[in-house]
Every structure is written in C-alpha cells, then in structure tokens.
Amino acid sequence: MNFELTQEQRMYQRAVRDFCEGEIKPYAAEIEQQGDLRWEAIRKMPQLGLTGIQVPEEYGGAGMDTISASIAVEELGRVCGSTALSLSAHNGLGCMPIVRWGTPAQKEKFLPRLTSGETLGALALTEPNAGSDLMSAQTSATLEGDQYVVSGAKAWITNARFAPVIITLSRTDKAAGTRGFSHILVETDRAGLTIHPPEKKMGLKGSSTHMISYDNVCVPAENVLGEVGRGFQQTMETLDGGRISIGALSVGIAQGAFEEAVKYARQRAAFGKPISEHQAIQWMIADAALEIDAARLLVYRAAWLKDQGKPFTKEAAMAKLFASEVAERVCFNAIQIHGSYGYSAEFPVERMYRDQRLMSIGEGTSQIQRLVIARRVLSEMQG
Numbered sequence: 578m579n580f581e582l583t584q585e586q587r588m589y590q591r592a593v594r595d596f597c598e599g600e601i602k603p604y605a606a607e608i609e610q611q612g613d614l615r616w617e618a619i620r621k622m623p624q625l626g627l628t629g630i631q632v633p634e635e636y637g638g639a640g641m642d643t644i645s646a647s648i649a650v651e652e653l654g655r656v657c658g659s660t661a662l663s664l665s666a667h668n669g670l671g672c673m674p675i676v677r678w679g680t681p682a683q684k685e686k687f688l689p690r691l692t693s694g695e696t697l698g699a700l701a702l703t704e705p706n707a708g709s710d711l712m713s714a715q716t717s718a719t720l721e722g723d724q725y726v727v728s729g730a731k732a733w734i735t736n737a738r739f740a741p742v743i744i745t746l747s748r749t750d751k752a753a754g755t756r757g758f759s760h761i762l763v764e765t766d767r768a769g770l771t772i773h774p775p776e777k778k779m780g781l782k783g784s785s786t787h788m789i790s791y792d793n794v795c796v797p798a799e800n801v802l803g804e805v806g807r808g809f810q811q812t813m814e815t816l817d818g819g820r821i822s823i824g825a826l827s828v829g830i831a832q833g834a835f836e837e838a839v840k841y842a843r844q845r846a847a848f849g850k851p852i853s854e855h856q857a858i859q860w861m862i863a864d865a866a867l868e869i870d871a872a873r874l875l876v877y878r879a880a881w882l883k884d885q886g887k888p889f890t891k892e893a894a895m896a897k898l899f900a901s902e903v904a905e906r907v908c909f910n911a912i913q914i915h916g917s918y919g920y921s922a923e924f925p926v927e928r929m930y931r932d933q934r935l936m937s938i939g940e941g942t943s944q945i946q947r948l949v950i951a952r953r954v955l956s957e958m959q960g
C-alpha cells in the first residue's frame with residue numbers, strides 16, 4: 578500500500594494550486610457578487626487540462642486519472658466553491674458521459690468544443706418533481722421518423738447557459754422500467770428549448786443553475802448517447818464518478834476554511850494571548866485536521882478503485898457522504914473561530930459555509946448515499 582501521490586500527481590497539484598491562487602482566489606468574492614464565473618480564468622484552464630481532465634488528448638483534454646481529477650477539483654474548491662462546482666459538473670457530468678458512451682462522431686462533434694475553455698458542459702437529470710427518485714422523471718423523447726421529439730422540463734441544471742449541448746435524461750419507452758430511459762444530446766440552439774434565468778441560491782452564486790423547458794425540441798435520431806434504453810444505467814454510473822468529485826470539492830472547501838481559521842486563530846488575541854493558544858480552539862483545529870485528512874483518504878481510495886477498474890459505488894458514496902458532512906462541520910467551526918467576523922461577508926469563511934451546504938444535497942443527498950452504502954453492505958454480508 579502506498580499513500581504517496583506520484584511525482585506527476587504532485588506536480589499537477591502544485592500547478593493547479595498556483596493557478597488557483599493567482600487566477601481565482603483573489604476574485605472569489607467578486608465571482609459570488611456578480612453571479613458569474615471568471616471567464617478570463619476559465620479560458621486559460623485548457624492549458625492545465627482543467628476543462629477536460631479525463632477527456633482523451635485527441636479531443637483537447639488531458640487524459641488524466643481520477644486521482645488527478647480529484648486533486649484538481651479539491652484545489653478549485655479550496656479557493657472558490659462556485660468555480661469548482663461548475664468545473665466539477667462540466668468534467669464529470671458534461672464531458673464524461675460523452676467520453677464513455679459517445680459514438681466517434683459525437684465525440685468529434687462535441688468534445689473539442691467542451692474542452693476549449695469557451696463553453697461548459699451540462700447534464701440534465703433532475704426535474705421539478707423528480708430528484709432522488711429519477712425513475713419518476715417524465716421528460717420524454719419520442720422517435721418520429723429520423724428524429725426524436727423531446728418534451729418536458731428539467732430543474733437545477735448547472736452550466737446550462739454555457740453549454741453547447743445538454744445531455745438530457747429522457748423516457749424513450751414508458752413501459753420498459755429502468756430500460757425505458759435514454760440520454761439525448763440536445764444542442765442548445767435547437768428550437769423549442771428554453772433555458773430560464775439562474776436560480777437565486779443560498780451559495781455557489783457564481784455557478785449558475787437553471788430550469789430548462791423542452792417544448793417539442795427536435796433532434797436527429799443519431800443524438801442518442803450510446804445505446805437506446807441505457808440512460809438510467811448510464812446515469813447511475815455517471816453519478817458514481819460524480820460523487821468522487823463532489824467528495825473532492827467538499828474536501829477543498831473544508832481545507833480552504835480550515836486554513837482561514839488557523840490563520841485567524843494565530844492573529845486574534847483574547848485574554849492576553851492568541852486564541853490559537855486556547856485549548857478549546859485547538860480542539861476545533863485538531864478535529865478539522867483529522868476529519869479533512871480522513872475525508873481526503875476516502876476520496877483518493879474511491880478514485881484509485883475507479884482508476885483500477887474495480888467496483889467503487891459504495892466507496893464513492895462513502896467518500897461523498899463523509900466529506901460533505903466534514904465540510905459542514907469544518908466550515909461551522911471556522912466561523913466559530915472567527916467569532917463575529919466569521920458572520921461577516923468581509924471574511925471568506927462566510928461564503929464557504931454557504932457554498933458547502935450543497936455538498937450533502939447535489940448528486941445524491943446524504944440520505945441517498947446512506948441507502949447506497951447500506952444496500953451494498955447488506956448484499957456483501959448476505960449469508
């Protein structure tokens with residue numbers, strides 16, 4: 578067993594950290610206030626492979642492993658939750674399904690645009706009345722001649738307004754159960770597609786999230802991603818990978834808040850000494866250091882299993898569940914250590930606390946992660 582990152586992974590971590598420190602961290606408050614990403618930085622991301630971390634190089638990506646992808650998302654999350662969420666969704670949800678199941682023509686058509694740094698990808702699963710329970714999703718795609726007609730609505734879709742194509746989970750056969758869904762690649766310039774204004778959210782305000790309406794949107798039949806009837810299975814496999822990424826993002830936000838808290842605890846004095854010398858503060862620092870370390874190891878383990886081609890569904894759920902709940906505790910205590918200043922928008926921990934709140938909801942709530950883990954454990958321990 579080896580707990581060290583490879584030299585290549587360490588170098589990548591250093592390069593992404595330097596980029597984040599220079600191009601994103603100083604602008605994180607502005608990104609939140611303006612409700613938009615810093616496109617000047619996004620356009621430079623292809624140089625570091627950040628817009629196609631696991632996309633093959635022939636399509637403009639970096640063709641890296643999942644551990645490197647986790648490292649990158651953690652570094653982004655450490656400085657800006659909004660940028661990290663948009664890039665995590667772009668890579669894991671917007672690009673990976675096309676990499677995994679796209680035809681050569683679909684890859685050729687969409688991936689170079691997605692990795693260019695000019696657009697971001699989107700995956701539309703959730704609907705106004707179906708989130709955790711995706712089997713009740715109603716958006717339909719009906720084959721009429723040589724085209725599919727897509728009708729319905731999706732909700733809470735990250736990056737929709739920047740995407741050239743939205744991968745849309747659609748019912749292609751109402752009677753076929755889990756085999757009745759397919760992913761349809763819906764180009765965003767198709768007639769009948771409306772991307773509604775960004776949702777007003779508690780945090781992650783720089784990462785826009787949209788409701789989408791599909792009013793008889795016609796796309797060619799060749800826009801089915803992979804095999805017809807495989808959409809539900811593709812969704813589950815995509816979310817397994819996405820959960821590693823949300824775990825990494827949670828670790829990043831926790832790490833960022835932790836660093837702010839330690840810095841502040843050294844500077845702030847009370848009762849004649851820096852508050853870092855009060856034992857109650859040290860306990861919070863110790864707990865945060867411990868939990869962040871444990872969360873990161875869970876993320877790396879799930880990523881490693883994925884890279885080895887081994888089953889990782891349970892481990893990805895564990896990593897996401899634990900890391901997201903660690904982010905909540907670490908950010909809560911980071912504000913506590915800051916006292917009133919932590920409650921002020923002048924200090925980044927206030928933003929980090931709001932940003933982290935999504936992590937135990939998006940890509941499967943904590944309750945759903947526990948269901949996934951329990952089902953696996955119970956089947957593994959049968960007999």
Ligand SMILES: Cc1cc2nc3c(=O)[nH]c(=O)nc-3n(C[C@H](O)[C@H](O)[C@H](O)COP(=O)(O)OP(=O)(O)OC[C@H]3O[C@@H](n4cnc5c(N)ncnc54)[C@H](O)[C@@H]3O)c2cc1C
Pocket residue numbers: 666670699700701702703706707708709710732733734735736778781786935938939940941942943944945948
């Ligand atoms: C900022 C943001 C970005 C997002 N980005 C995307 C995106 O890009 N693409 C996309 O498709 N979706 C996206 N989502 C949607 C997100 O994935 C869903 O909100 C999430 O899966 C939960 O679904 P829901 O909100 O419908 O909650 P519901 O499914 O209605 O759940 C409500 C509550 O019931 C609980 N619950 C549900 N079923 C069970 C059960 N069986 N057992 C126990 N408890 C249960 C849940 O845990 C939760 O506490 C985004 C959401 C947000 C807020």
